[in-house]
Amino acid sequence: MRVAYKNAFAFLLVIVAYVTSGKAALMLALPPGYAAAIFPPAGIALAATFIIGNSALPSIFLGSFLLNVWVAYSASHTITAISLIVALVIAVASLLQAALGGWLLRRAIGYPAAFDRTRDVFKFLFLTPLVCVMSASVSVAGLWALGILDVDSLAENWLSWWTGDSLGIMVLLPIAMVLFGEPRPLWKRRLWTVAVPMGLVFALFVLLFLRANQWEQDDSLREFRQISEQSLSQIQIKLDEQDAVLAGMRGLFVHDPHSYVSRQEFQRFAQNILTRFPMIQAFEWAPRIDSYRRPGFEAAERKAIRGFEIRDRAANGHMVRAAERSLYFPVTYVEPLEGNQPALGFDLASTPQRLETLEKSFVKGVVSASAPIILVQAENQSGILIMQSVQLTGHEIGVVLTVLKVRDFIDRILPPASGLLHVRLIDDDARSTIYDNFASLPPKIPFEREFEFGGRHYRLQTMPTAAYLKRHRGWQSWAVLAMGTFGVGLLGALLLLGTGYTARVEAQVQHRTRELKESEFRLKELFKNLNSGVAVFQVSPEDNDFIITDLNYAAERIDKVSRKDMIGKSVVDVFPGIREFGLFDVLKRVWKSGAAEHHPVSFYLDGRIAGWRENYVYKLPNGEIIAIYDDVTQAKQLEEQMRRMAHYDTLTGLPNRALFTDRLQQSLAIARRNKSQLAVMFIDLDHFKPVNDTLGHDVGDLLLKEVAVRMLRCVREVDTISRIGGDEFIVLLSGMGKEQDVMMVAEKILYSLDQPFELAGHEIHISSSIGIALYPAHGDEDKSLLKNADIAMYFAKQSGRNNAKLFQPEMLKGDR
Numbered sequence: 171m172r173v174a175y176k177n178a179f180a181f182l183l184v185i186v187a188y189v190t191s192g193k194a195a196l197m198l199a200l201p202p203g204y205a206a207a208i209f210p211p212a213g214i215a216l217a218a219t220f221i222i223g224n225s226a227l228p229s230i231f232l233g234s235f236l237l238n239v240w241v242a243y244s245a246s247h248t249i250t251a252i253s254l255i256v257a258l259v260i261a262v263a264s265l266l267q268a269a270l271g272g273w274l275l276r277r278a279i280g281y282p283a284a285f286d287r288t289r290d291v292f293k294f295l296f297l298t299p300l301v302c303v304m305s306a307s308v309s310v311a312g313l314w315a316l317g318i319l320d321v322d323s324l325a326e327n328w329l330s331w332w333t334g335d336s337l338g339i340m341v342l343l344p345i346a347m348v349l350f351g352e353p354r355p356l357w358k359r360r361l362w363t364v365a366v367p368m369g370l371v372f373a374l375f376v377l378l379f380l381r382a383n384q385w386e387q388d389d390s391l392r393e394f395r396q397i398s399e400q401s402l403s404q405i406q407i408k409l410d411e412q413d414a415v416l417a418g419m420r421g422l423f424v425h426d427p428h429s430y431v432s433r434q435e436f437q438r439f440a441q442n443i444l445t446r447f448p449m450i451q452a453f454e455w456a457p458r459i460d461s462y463r464r465p466g467f468e469a470a471e472r473k474a475i476r477g478f479e480i481r482d483r484a485a486n487g488h489m490v491r492a493a494e495r496s497l498y499f500p501v502t503y504v505e506p507l508e509g510n511q512p513a514l515g516f517d518l519a520s521t522p523q524r525l526e527t528l529e530k531s532f533v534k535g536v537v538s539a540s541a542p543i544i545l546v547q548a549e550n551q552s553g554i555l556i557m558q559s560v561q562l563t564g565h566e567i568g569v570v571l572t573v574l575k576v577r578d579f580i581d582r583i584l585p586p587a588s589g590l591l592h593v594r595l596i597d598d599d600a601r602s603t604i605y606d607n608f609a610s611l612p613p614k615i616p617f618e619r620e621f622e623f624g625g626r627h628y629r630l631q632t633m634p635t636a637a638y639l640k641r642h643r644g645w646q647s648w649a650v651l652a653m654g655t656f657g658v659g660l661l662g663a664l665l666l667l668g669t670g671y672t673a674r675v676e677a678q679v680q681h682r683t684r685e686l687k688e689s690e691f692r693l694k695e696l697f698k699n700l701n702s703g704v705a706v707f708q709v710s711p712e713d714n715d716f717i718i719t720d721l722n723y724a725a726e727r728i729d730k731v732s733r734k735d736m737i738g739k740s741v742v743d744v745f746p747g748i749r750e751f752g753l754f755d756v757l758k759r760v761w762k763s764g765a766a767e768h769h770p771v772s773f774y775l776d777g778r779i780a781g782w783r784e785n786y787v788y789k790l791p792n793g794e795i796i797a798i799y800d801d802v803t804q805a806k807q808l809e810e811q812m813r814r815m816a817h818y819d820t821l822t823g824l825p826n827r828a829l830f831t832d833r834l835q836q837s838l839a840i841a842r843r844n845k846s847q848l849a850v851m852f853i854d855l856d857h858f859k860p861v862n863d864t865l866g867h868d869v870g871d872l873l874l875k876e877v878a879v880r881m882l883r884c885v886r887e888v889d890t891i892s893r894i895g896g897d898e899f900i901v902l903l904s905g906m907g908k909e910q911d912v913m914m915v916a917e918k919i920l921y922s923l924d925q926p927f928e929l930a931g932h933e934i935h936i937s938s939s940i941g942i943a944l945y946p947a948h949g950d951e952d953k954s955l956l957k958n959a960d961i962a963m964y965f966a967k968q969s970g971r972n973n974a975k976l977f978q979p980e981m982l983k984g985d986r
């Protein structure tokens with residue numbers, strides 16, 4: 171329902187816009203012909219097929235047809251078959267052009283169309299004149315075939331048709347797009363930036379055109395007015411001559427010595443004048459005859475003219491013997507007789523118009539003209555009688571008159587250039603047109619003059635003929651409008667490009683802004699939720715400090731600070747330790763060089779990791795310095811623990827066997843090079859098991875730890891003691907070669923461990939057995955030395971415990 175309503179609206183709109191804009195444009199057209207400088211309907215039609223598609227074609231056809239019927243009707247006030255055919259031909263041409271144009275534009279540019287790229291606008295400007303070849307060619311050919319246009323004017327008409335259509339499209343299509351085109355948002359915005367400026371400039375050019383056209387028409391009608399004035403004065407001169415002629419004739423009658431002018435005298439006089447005034451149809455003399463004189467008068471005249479009698483015209487038009495009246499004015503003399511015979515004997519008093527003229531001429535005594543009458547001697551055109559009363563001696567009176575056949579009279583006296591104008595002569599008193607060769611009815615009569623003759627009021631109207639207008643056609647105003655319209659079209663193209671470019675840039679800016687916002691949002695979220703601390707710095711104005719400009723939540727958490735207390739503060743003020751940890755130098759270096767740096771900061775308590783931070787410092791393109799940092803203390807502590815577990819005994823903290831072996835091998839390598847000696851001790855606690863068994867494993871552990879402490883006191887720092895399992899320890903005494911020295915250390919250990927231990931409220935007694943092997947005497951590598959020390963320890967156990975035994979090679983044999 172909505173769609174149907176919309177379609178019906180579009181259908182009607184196209185027709186109404188087509189017809190009204192077309193009529194307006196043709197009013198601007200140069201007469202004669204169809205040369206409208208701009209023909210907006212062509213633009214409306216193309217816009218309709220471009221925007222709506224081929225479904226707009228019926229309304230275009232109908233619009234064009236109605237427009238052309240209207241145009242034909244307003245020129246002639248009738249609708250003829252030929253004007254319908256002309257309208258049909260032009261409608262078909264318009265339809266073909268709109269279909270072709272719409273199809274071409276949709277193919278070349280596509281729809282919806284933004285017209286925002288130079289390429290598209292050029293396509294539009296190029297295709298428009300090409301498409302307009304269609305209607306101009308079909309229409310002009312059709313008008314020629316129908317005989318409306320002659321061959322000579324074909325080129326001129328084609329050109330103006332084509333120009334009008336092209337300019338109509340160039341101006342109207344952008345405006346139609348602004349009003350109805352897609353994409354709507356873009357075209358809507360172009361109302362003020364494209365349509366209004368184009369409309370204003372176009373209106374300006376139309377005003378200029380109208381002004382120029384006015385001047386041009388005034389100019390071109392100057393000759394027409396001159397010829398019209400000439401024609402008027404010619405008519406007046408010729409009429410005034412009638413006056414003179416009749417005065418002469420009257421003189422003939424008045425001054426005749428016998429007071430009687432014979433038929434021969436009249437004939438001689440009249441013939442003389444007729445040769446000088448050929449446009450006079452007849453000269454006549456009509457005396458007044460009272461009814462009592464009628465028989466005598468008729469009898470006398472019959473002597474000269476056979477069958478003469480006073481006559482008048484019957485209702486059927488035939489001349490009959492006049493009825494009895496008190497007086498008559500019978501036409502008695504007529505010159506030339508030939509062609510005027512029916513007038514002989516005709517009673518001028520028998521018709522009201524003639525009688526009225528007679529009376530006027532007698533009353534006023536001057537020449538009087540009759541209203542247009544149908545002559546008795548020439549029924550095919552109207553005539554005028556011009557009468558002059560004559561008073562003869564005595565009571566005799568009569569009239570002399572000339573008879574003018576109006577058409578012949580005017581045709582003869584109009585100037586030679588009169589082919590350039592149409593003339594109409596009106597008898598204002600009788601309200602009747604007595605001469606008319608107007609071809610059509612102009613809306614306004616361009617030349618009109620009133621004049622008086624013979625006591626009557628006449629009006630002369632003229633208008634230029636088609637031939638005149640063709641000769642005087644001025645192209646300046648047409649050129650003004652055509653060039654102006656072309657300029658408006660180009661202006662439109664430029665405005666389209668400009669606004670299209672702006673719209674495209676705006677769209678890009680919007681797109682970029684959205685992308686930036688999204689990216690900023692992501693960064694903000696990252697900044698907020700990142701587990702690492704992020705601090706942003708700016709170098710202080712003096713270049714010697716850094717000001718904190720931002721901190722994230724993680725930084726607040728790690729440094730146990732709040733953002734609002736930090737932002738805007740100097741980094742040195744807030745973190746005094748930053749210089750000490752070298753971080754301040756890092757900030758300075760990164761700020762100067764721009765190269766990112768990784769800077770770990772750690773500090774220890776009791777030889778153990780107490781804090782550890784990993785700092786990554788970068789310089790941002792805007793000069794800001796950003797530090798990303800993590801508190802990795804826990805991870806580092808865990809790492810440290812793991813490392814210790816790999817090399818140390820977890821209970822006593824002594825090196826384990828792996829670390830001991832490594833150190834022993836290193837010491838052996840040094841001893842080999844230095845040709846020095848070293849000693850390895852194997853120590854096993856005596857009676858340790860009962861401690862575990864009686865006091866518990868925990869006390870056993872405490873004892874083992876205390877044993878380690880005591881043993882460490884018995885050796886030098888360079889020596890290594892290792893617990894290798896249970897209650898077994900091994901000792902490396904590097905750089906120690908003399909037996910006595912080694913034995914002294916062994917004794918120290920034996921003594922130290924033999925002392926009672928006070929542990930968890932218990933006094934515990936243990937002792938130890940020690941086996942000793944020396945390098946190079948008892949082995950030259952770690953395994954053999956440890957094995958031999960173990961064997962020696964076995965012997966120490968065997969010999970009653972709490973003693974130390976030096977390895978002896980004999981221990982390998984024999985009983986252990």
Ligand SMILES: Nc1nc2c(ncn2[C@@H]2O[C@H](COP(=O)(O)OP(=O)(O)OP(=O)(O)O)[C@@H](O)[C@H]2O)c(=O)[nH]1
Pocket residue numbers: 821854855856857858859860862866867868869870871874895896897
């Ligand atoms: N508390 C404790 N006991 C351990 C640990 N490792 C081993 N032991 C125990 O230590 C004892 C060592 O055994 P032995 O050396 O045979 O016992 P001993 O009483 O010292 O015997 P002799 O060396 O022959 O005097 C065993 O009972 C083990 O269970 C430990 O880490 N802590």
